[in-house]
Amino acid sequence: MSTTETLSRDEASDRWADVRDLPPSAKLVAKVLDYNDTLSQSQLAEETLLPPRTVRYALTRLEEEDVVESRFSFSDARKRLYSLKI
16 A cells, blocks of 8 residues: 555545544435535435435534535525535
């Protein structure tokens, strides 16, 4: 194993360190946001197949860990869009 591979693995594990101790639902939401740039709460519920209430809880936990950022949607100010910060 080369030094570059070791660094890449260490960086990847450090990147997810804040998420590691969170509930499985929060990990799933974080991973879906990793694959998709920005999603609304309803889109996250659709993608993860989790109930909206569980997605809300997961997003709250992720925001507490400062892993997710949210902003208002320009097309619908009632909605918030979420993206992964790590």
